[in-house]
Amino acid sequence: MDDPIGKESKTGGRRASEPASKPHYLGHRARLRRRLLEQGPGTLLDHELLEMLLFAANPRGDTKPLAKQLLGRFGSLERALSATPAELAKVKGLGEAGAAVLTVVPEAARRLAREQAQDRPVVASWQKLLDYCRVTLAHERVECFHVLFLDRKNKLIADERQQRGTVDHTPVYPREVVKRALELNASAIILVHNHPSGDPTPSQADIAMTQAVVEAAAKLEIRVHDHVVIGREGHASFKSLGLL
Template sequence: MKSLPSPETKAKPHYQGHRQRLKDRFASAGAAAFADYELLELFLFQIVPRTDTKPLAKALLEKFGCLSAIFGAPDHLLKDVKGVGDSVIHAFKLHHALYSRALQKEIHGKCVLQSWQQVIDYCGFTMSDEMREQLRVLYLDQKNQIICDEIQQTGTVNHTPIYPREVMKRGFEVGASALILVHNHPSGDPTPSRDDIDLTLKIQRIGTDLGIKLHDHIIIGKGKHCSFKALGII
């Protein structure tokens, strides 16, 4: 009778050697030498043991299009991808939260008008992949430093309610001298609608009367944004 191979002679799964080779290449060449799916593979190594993670990485990129969309995707859409479980979702959410917090810290304690690109980076990362429209308000003190940064309203896929009275009421509560409005367009196109423009001008008028300056209204799209100030609307 033919004897079974000993544990030492059993072939190792191909992905075991692949994992170490990928880690070694990352250590020597850095992220610039990697395709997006390879970086995602490396990330998934920490969460999914003893499994070839390349198919999962490629499936996620095929579904969501880019890395930032994966990490910001809602749970129910992530679960549609075979191989994504609670541990993977938790890791994505944690990564997204950590990076959002890091970007947030970059703009707090600084004059936002002198750190404009950092403001755009922060708002873009935290809002561009949201499936519903959100209104974020950055309330500023006399030095144009952030006093309060909050999501004030969450709406539907193509509309979020903006209530000028609530915007200004909160401004008085926190002692704001100025504010910046930010909302996202889940469609990806940051072009302002007529309603966006009319509401912005209304808030600007009310703010002027109450001594709270509206510096800008930013619309976040997919990889791009629109500034009402840059467009000459305000």
Template sequence: MVAPRELGEGPQPDLWSAATRTTGPAKAPRPHYHGHRDRLRDRAAATLDALPDYELLELHLFRAIPRGDVKPLAKALIARFGSLAAVLAASPAELKTVAGVGEAVARDLKLLHQTSLRVGREAVGRRTVITSWSQLLAYVKLALAHEPREQFRVLFLDKKNQLIADELMNRGTVDHAPVYPREVVRRALELSSSAVILVHNHPSGDPTPSAADIQMTREVVDAGRPLRVAVHDHLVVGRDGVASFRALGLF
């Protein structure tokens, strides 16, 4: 005859296993961002105009980062560079200084920037510059307002004042880009361009023309006059706006 066991003797039942077999394992709490992507997509489908910049950036980040919460990254990018436009204008190396930005994200953001530039250039190129002046100002601001170094660009126009080419003539330092007036005129003759618009940026953000800017512009005007290459304007681009030499009465 087998004697009954006292409590505590021999193997004991696995109470936890028994409980989980009855009730199932405890469920992990849902992440706070659960369903956020679907909600944001629904709002975007209703109206993109109402979305703040960081949410537009989130929607684009979904492409390169297919899972997880990208809202903190979108906000970090805008905080680091100051605006959505500045995020898109940043170089891949600069973008990668933000935690969470890898090769795929940097490439996607630069793709968006380049697409925006081409759309802006196309809008300017389809009509005469005079009748698309607001598009021209928007284009040069998008292209140069957030560049960290000075760039000197020239817009070459035909006899109808339509855009033939937008070319980078020189890239300089944070406060200077060398300009060679004869090179500007030589390139205009190569392209059969009868007029040019000079464009450069001030990385400081203030588009006010400097004394050096005014002197350089006069030299280009003088170099082009004998060869019938006119200078229609000189635009100085900064984060605070675009200054027009012609509007300021500087030549």
């Protein structure tokens, strides 16, 4: 006769009424969450941060192997989070949900940095402005030229991308920059662009273009506070370098 339900079989198998054992990674997830909330995100390693992000896309699976795979493929947390959707689509096991989670992180960081930069006049929160510029431009694959438009109190009115160029050149038209400043009733501007090579050292073309914008803006009493070049290795300020 068959064993009654709930009794252990003759082969020593699990009782039918006995619950299946929980996957080993569930305890790991709980410990990560607890550490994050009690000790702060700074205590998490790079792969653990990726694991936490991927929890949202895969609430029941083990995300640790995938997190380590992402770091191995892209080389760093920075590059994994700045990868394009097309690049992420090539990662086996990530899927659309995982790619969407990783893609939205840089945009969230940009918006947070932007709001922090807008809180106070630029002159009083220069570091926040630099943080915003780095988050926005440091990982671009081609040169992008932005203009930050400021009001009379030096508060940020708008940040607009004027041009998107190639890996080593962006065409800039001083008249268009000044025209837009007038449309926004801006009293001052800050020029910002990136060097995809990583080295923020201004080129001779950067210097000549900046001088042309300064001269065009001065005719309409619009001040150019600075031109900041962003690279993965840091930033360069024309004003600090004595070029402005």
